Amino acid sequence: MNELVFFINKVLISGAVIGSIYAMGAIGVTLIFSILRFAHFAHGDLMTTGAFVTLFLTAMFPEAGHAVGLPTAFVMMPFAMVITSFLAIGLDKAFYKPLREANVKPVVMVMASIGVTLMLQGVVRIFFGTSSRNLFVDDRKEIFRLELPWELASRKIIITEPQVLLFVFTIVAVVALHYFLTRSRLGKAMRATSDNADLARISGINTKTVVTVTWVIAGCLATAAGTLLSLDVALKPDLSFQILLPIFAAAIVGGVGHPYGAVIGGFVVGFAETLAVFNWAILLRPLEKAYEWDLPSNLALVPTEYKITVPFFILIAILVLKPTGILKGQVL
């Protein structure tokens, strides 16, 4: 039983945590692609920047969380989302819009976004330094240890407060996005623009508004993902580079241009990572005695340090086997 609890902690919970983060990032990437037709490489840095905005607000008002009994950073997150959205719109106006109006090729936009990546990384380091930060400024991370009712299970399921908040937020965000895209006038206009931008314009849809809304959604989700990930681990200025590849893998696995695909892709990549680095020897140990096997102590498919190779592998596999992704998306 303890082995199973270990599996739940290491694979199910960890996979769901990282999957949620990837999903929220991938939704942003996929929406930007479907409206603006380019791969936004600065998305990881939008996440980091959003998380640092949260850190800044948390440091400004360290007491705010006590009033409602939640981590201060989580209380500050909505404000950071608003600020980061404005920042994202500003980045678009300053760097992407002039290129778009000059009708450049998509690859030029991609290059510009790599430039924005480097710039954001520099700006974050100027203001916040290079060291790792803790988003719990004035409060402590709460850890829940759930005991299982069975006698054999002496280990406990461990889940932290930020993880619970992350799950709740992800579910709310995905449901809200679904209703926005299928029910609201603006959400439908977004789908129309993604489907056929020329026809959307001919129908009288103001595509500029659609672009703005896209940046707001992408900025909000990036901030939330960055903040909630940093609450769970730590906030580092180079967070984005580690997360960019899995996010793009998630978007492509799900089918580029499909927000729901991005959610599926996020969890596929997340669980694939945790399953690949999980030490299967632990789960097989009870069988070891029964069958007199000689198991090595570590039976992980991929050593933890090489976790980043997993999304790489998935990315290559999906591009070779099914380039359109799980839901039929565009081919990048």
Add this chain to the structure above:
Amino acid sequence: MAIIETKNIHGGYGGMNILNGVNMSIEQGEVGVIIGANGAGKSTSLKAIFGLLNVTEGAIELNGENITNQAPHLLVEMGMAFVPQEKNVFVSMTVEENLEMGAFLRKDNFKSTLDSVYHYFPDLKDKRYQPAGELSGGQRQMVAMGRALMIEPKVLLLDEPTAGLSPLYMNEIFDRVVAINKEGVGILMVEQNAKQALAIAHKGFVLAAGRNRFTDTGENLLNDPEVAKSFLGG
């Protein structure tokens, strides 16, 4: 006063001009048909009217108001709708969502317009929750025309609405065009099926090399031996 009028318009996509002086005019509630050989500037004329192309010379007027090079969404607001020849539906969206997008600029309740579109195209009502991409070519054309009608336009621009359709659907589309026109909507359409189109046209414009070759009523053009010889296939 003409509901839509182009006065000697010139323009192109950068580089050489495609339009070298096109003059067209239709009155409120008339059907105007543009015919001509490939590359004569038929579709380009429609695009120029709808602000999708830079007009370098001449003027376009809607109800006497100058709308030369006006942005498309402003033209939609002024009561003009355009159905392009290709890619004229949102393939991933349902039929009803396509129609809703046509009414995007309307703040009022457009339920009655939706009913009237379903009245024009009963086929669409049965398929309203189906993605437009799953429909046949003729049904897609109906969705495209329905989408344009949702704004309750005064003028409807149609770019080859029957291109690639079976004769059955072709007749149906022509019938619908006549029915829509009977409700008082001015129609300016480009057509390959010149005879059939001129038969329903109040005005006909025969273009060649980006300018008017013949301009007359539909009936006169049909009976003109010279037009018949060069443009109606004898």
